[in-house]
Amino acid sequence: MSDLAGWIERTFGATPNDISLYERALSHSSLAGESYERLEFLGDRVLGVSIADWLYETFPNDPEGALSKRFNALVTGPVCAKIAREIGAPEHLRLGKQARDDGAGDSDNVLGDIIESLLGALYLDHGLEPARVAVRRLWADRIHAGEKAPQHPKSALQEWAAANNRKTPAYEIVDRSGPGHAPRFTVKAAIPKLAEATAEGGSKQEAETAAAKALLAEVTALVPAKRKRGKAA
Missing domain, CATH: 1.10.1520.10 (Ribonuclease III domain)
Structure with missing residues (x-):
């Protein structure tokens, strides 16, 4: 053999x-x-x-x-x-x-x-x-990873936008580099009139996911802060 x-x-x-x-x-x-x-x-x-x-x-x-x-x-x-x-x-x-x-x-x-x-x-x-x-x-070690089903960052960001009466997140490829078998994508994720974030990945999907994760962290920190200032005033 x-x-x-x-x-x-x-x-x-x-x-x-x-x-x-x-x-x-x-x-x-x-x-x-x-x-x-x-x-x-x-x-x-x-x-x-x-x-x-x-x-x-x-x-x-x-x-x-x-x-x-x-x-x-x-x-x-x-x-x-x-x-x-x-x-x-x-x-x-x-x-x-x-x-x-x-x-x-x-x-x-x-x-x-x-x-x-x-x-x-x-x-x-x-x-x-x-x-x-x-x-x-x-995949045996992965099927039970975590009792709760994981939330994909893009889905989580879209749900956050809907819950906060914001426009649907938009994604844009701002750069592509590297050889065909190992490309690098830079993607910008944005919620219009609120915030945006960029991230890189080895595929368009990977870069969008990373950008969504970064943007979600930014807006969840940003929006509560604005509300607190409004209440204080």
């Missing part, structure tokens, strides 16, 4: 029938030939249905909104990238020289995609049930 086949079996609990699927799942677009992108598209859906089914079973009393919050917290790019590092995926990643020199092997974007592409390969090789079992094993 090859080193890759042994790693796949230890990590996902299934012996590869078609090792080429997993080789493709670990191949970046900087290499000639097929890359992981199509498998990542498929694996994203495999991960989604696996997590959704698991949450539905595990939290029978949660309403749809709470389940959605839990789901969104579990499938983010940074979470997927962290799991990729935990299982040793970077050691098996196949990169072109330029991409390797540019640090793609430690990019959250790339490593997050790799987890999904590997799940896509596992699905094609063995079917949905082994893929679902693998997801439950890899």
Whole structure:
């Protein structure tokens, strides 16, 4: 058994029938030939249905909104990238020289995609049930993290704006830099006529989330202070 086949079996609990699927799942677009992108598209859906089914079973009393919050917290790019590092995926990643020199092997974007592409390969090789079992094993320490469903910063900011009769938060990309496999986005989040905040991230979504978190901290400190001054007067 090859080193890759042994790693796949230890990590996902299934012996590869078609090792080429997993080789493709670990191949970046900087290499000639097929890359992981199509498998990542498929694996994203495999991960989604696996997590959704698991949450539905595990939290029978949660309403749809709470389940959605839990789901969104579990499938983010940074979470997927962290799991990729935990299982040793970077050691098996196949990169072109330029991409390797540019640090793609430690990019959250790339490593997050790799987890999904590997799940896509596992699905094609063995079917949905082994893929679902693998997801439950890899995400086992995260499914019960916190008794209360986490609130996504963008949702929390939008709810704050509505509760305080403010306009809906707006997001704008103000800068994009870096190579294609490891971009950096700077996003401005703003509540018109009140406050704004900027933040960076490895994806548009990550930067928006960070900007929303920063803006929420700012406005929750700002608005109560204004009200207190008004009462004192």
